[in-house]
Amino acid sequence: MTEIIKCYYDNGSLYWEGEYMNDVLNGYFKTYHDNGNLCAISYFLDDVQEGEDLLIIRNAISLIDEINKQTNYEQSRIKT
Numbered sequence: 001m002t003e004i005i006k007c008y009y010d011n012g013s014l015y016w017e018g019e020y021m022n023d024v025l026n027g028y029f030k031t032y033h034d035n036g037n038l039c040a041i042s043y044f045l046d047d048v049q050e051g052e053d054l055l056i057i058r059n060a061i062s063l064i065d066e067i068n069k070q071t072n073y074e075q076s077r078i079k080t
Contacts, residue, residue, distance in 0.1 A: 009034045
């Protein structure tokens with residue numbers, strides 16, 4: 001039988017939750033930021049991670065735009 005185990009931040013928001021079967025991770029394991037937003041998802045089989053973490057990035061377009069602006073600014077400073 002699979003059960004969901006959860007751990008919480010001191011502020012009461014969910015820190016992580018994982019699917020356990022026979023006291024080992026079997027299934028999805030999710031971590032959260034302290035503001036409650038999902039941070040990453042991993043998958044485990046018999047307590048061994050399968051594949052890479054899936055990282056959740058909020059406002060990814062804004063982040064990419066900001067990085068591009070900073071890069072363009074640095075390049076323009078080098079050229080002058």
